[in-house]
Amino acid sequence: MAELTYRDAVARGIAQEMARDPDVVFLGEDVAKAGGVFKATVGLLEQFGPLRVRDTPISEQAILGAAMGAAMTGLKPIAEIMFSDFFAVCFDYIANEFPKSRYMSNGQTKCPLVVRTGNGAGSRFGAQHSQSVENWCMMIPGLKVVAPSNPRDVIGLLAAAVRDPDPVIFLEHKSLYATKGEVPDGEIVDTLGTASIVRPGKDATILALALMVPRALAAAEKLKAEHHIDCEVIDVRSLVPLDTQTILGSLARTHRLFTVEENPRLCGWGAEIVSIAADEGFYDLDGPPVRITTPHIPLPAADILEDIALPTVDRIADRVKRSLGA
């Protein structure tokens, strides 16, 4: 066991996979010599050399296109898009190319690649460097989408993503890079499509992703201490594949469902899960499912504004408390 930052876990996860498999290569803007703008890939160039860890021009389409061509022909590329907001300039690959080539070719074309990106708010970067774009990706058949909330999951889910034969969008949360967590020694490999119950409870189920997981946990502690409400918190971890069994199983025990989403409200991932719950868990519900989200706005830069835009510990706790009539 060692304590590691989320940032260092990224480098360790990539290194673990590159050391294991010479077909794993890594490319992106400022990722090699500079070690990444978030310093999440420091040391990889030194360890694996310039043929496997490559700086690119500012060409997001070329980065993702090249990753795809390499993946189709036998490599297992990891591509970095610096900020997830920039998916919008290379979305053709994410929406049209990676996820459809296998289907259109009747199974001939393979696309085993990982796109890592810095996602999410909290850095006061304003509307074009702060978005949570997991729902942009979740809606596309053929992609897998994961978003880890802690260093151990960063390594394990990244390893699973690299080993997965499908294209995986790997969303790292920028506001988690500096956070720390315990990480076991040796190789860590997790499983895509598994949610984890990070706090068991009996009164309500709270689903959260990435930065919203520690907030949901803090809200749960507050609800317990102040109102004796015992919440179960689930780190969804993987939007596609989605672990509906864990979610519906929890709902069957707690009878109340809350989602905590950083994305703007419309078509957030929680909407899909709430619709599944309405469909398949309706008679388990003792009250309406509640989505706690960022309002449907672009994100502001000013800290006091950004802070009230995202779901906060207090807002989560308050919303759960009111819904439960406590």
Place this chain on the structure above:
Amino acid sequence: MARKPARAPNDDIGEDVRLRMYRMLVEIREAEQRAFDLFLQNLVKGTSHLSLGQEAVAVGFACAMQPGDLSFCTYRGHAHTLARGVPVEKVLGELMQRDNGLMRGKGGSMHLTSEEHGVMGSYAIIGAHLPIACGAAWRAQYKGHSDVSVCFFGDGTTNIGAFHEALNFAAVWKLPVVFVCENNLYMEYTPIGEVTAVEHPAAGRASAYGLEAIVIDGQDADEVYRAAMKAYEKARAGGGPSLIECMTYRYSGHSRADPAKYRPEGELDKWLKRDPVKIYRERLKQFGIEEKVIEKIGADVMRVLDDATEKCKAAPMPPLELLTTDVYADGGWAWRN
């Protein structure tokens, strides 16, 4: 009678390759014509983009390739697919969206793919496949493989960002990739000159990426073959990418929906005089190939094509289970447990 040597003195191409190229020119010409006829009978559904008039580009580049070289095509990709040796029945079957099609009807005419023949996909989003070809070439460079990635696209494609990103990327990384612009003078309906800052949409941009400006006659399969050979050799020797602009012309409209009314009078007639199949038939004669050999090639192609057409007409539609196969690598479409 003593057999003629396969390659006459001062002939860099040789009879074997010439006969192969002629056969392929005729096969593509006839298959495209057949595809058009099948539309009219409503047996080819959806859209379709023909290469009638542009056959020599596909043939010259494909015949200069070695097995293992990779082709990346556009929606106007029937010719490039056939030129790599994909059976015409598979191509027509896909156009007719039958179970015997290349992708069993799941891709359609715009996405012909046959990896076993090196056809790494046909891409319908303008420019998307130029970066993808770079990635395949990067794999060859990284693994020390000797194959070349060859990427075909139109004149209109030179005005999209992915073209410029890919050219720069390939040049900086010195990738074994050959970019082939088929300049047929039009994007869909707009003449390329009206929307492009330089006279030659591809070659005029080459210097920006440190590349040689190359413009060739895309109607002469020999000239195309020679340009291809040179670019492939350079790529295999580690000399990096090439960008080749081929002057050519499409005889029909952009797609099945387009009667091509926007073309000035006489333009089509002018290009028909330089028809790539006709040019090549004359070339064979110049090199002493007998008329009856040429006729036999034509007859063979028609026999195979007629047979393929009948097989496609008789082929079943894809089974309904195919709807949800191969979304993910496990063969299925499950996104949840």
